[in-house]
Amino acid sequence: MIIQYNGVSLRxxxxxxxxxxxxxxxxxxxxxxxxxxxxxxxxxxxEAVLRRKLYGPNEIPHLGHRTSINILxxxxxxxxxxxxxxxxxLSLYIRDTNEAIIIFIIMLVNAGLGFAQExxxxxxxxxxxxxxxxxxxxxxxxxxxxxxxxxxxxxxVVYFLQVIWFQRK
Numbered sequence: 307m308i309i310q311y312n313g314v315s316l317r318x319x320x321x322x323x324x325x326x327x328x329x330x331x332x333x334x335x336x337x338x339x340x341x342x343x344x345x346x347x348x349x350x351x352x353e354a355v356l357r358r359k360l361y362g363p364n365e366i367p368h369l370g371h372r373t374s375i376n377i378l379x380x381x382x383x384x385x386x387x388x389x390x391x392x393x394x395x396l397s398l399y400i401r402d403t404n405e406a407i408i409i410f411i412i413m414l415v416n417a418g419l420g421f422a423q424e425x426x427x428x429x430x431x432x433x434x435x436x437x438x439x440x441x442x443x444x445x446x447x448x449x450x451x452x453x454x455x456x457x458x459x460x461x462x463v464v465y466f467l468q469v470i471w472f473q474r475k
Contacts, residue, residue: 344461348445357459364458377424381417390416443467 330338339345349357381387390413397406440455443465450465458464 342461344463346445346463347448348463349459349461350447354446354457354459354462357461358457361460363456365456372428374421374425377428378417378421380424381420384420386416387413 333341335346343349390409394406394409394413397403397409441452442455442458443450443452444458445451445463445465
């Protein structure tokens, strides 16, 4: 496939487009570099821009915002709730309405507490994710560059640093 961007032509032959599952960790370096049209010295910046346009950002697709109603309904999908519903129905069957009402109230309190905790967790996670940014060190144009992880493209050579943490006793 040939892509043109700002007068630059790029031939892209990607092993990502194949339908079968590829065990990348078993491939030799030359196979990987050939499959991604890359080399040990990395790709150049123009090529990275073209590939970013072709493949999009390197991020996990956002599944969308969970609504409050969705969070509330998920509280009633736990096995504990099924047991409480069965116990409440059994109490109604034997005409013990006081016990059935108490079990039903316990079920509602359980769902309410679970909803409140999950809703606050979702909101906190959304707020935290606004401030998080991850960087990677890649080799492009034969030099190391620090880029936002969302800017990684197929064919980038990622440079891994070994970090050793020591814990004081």
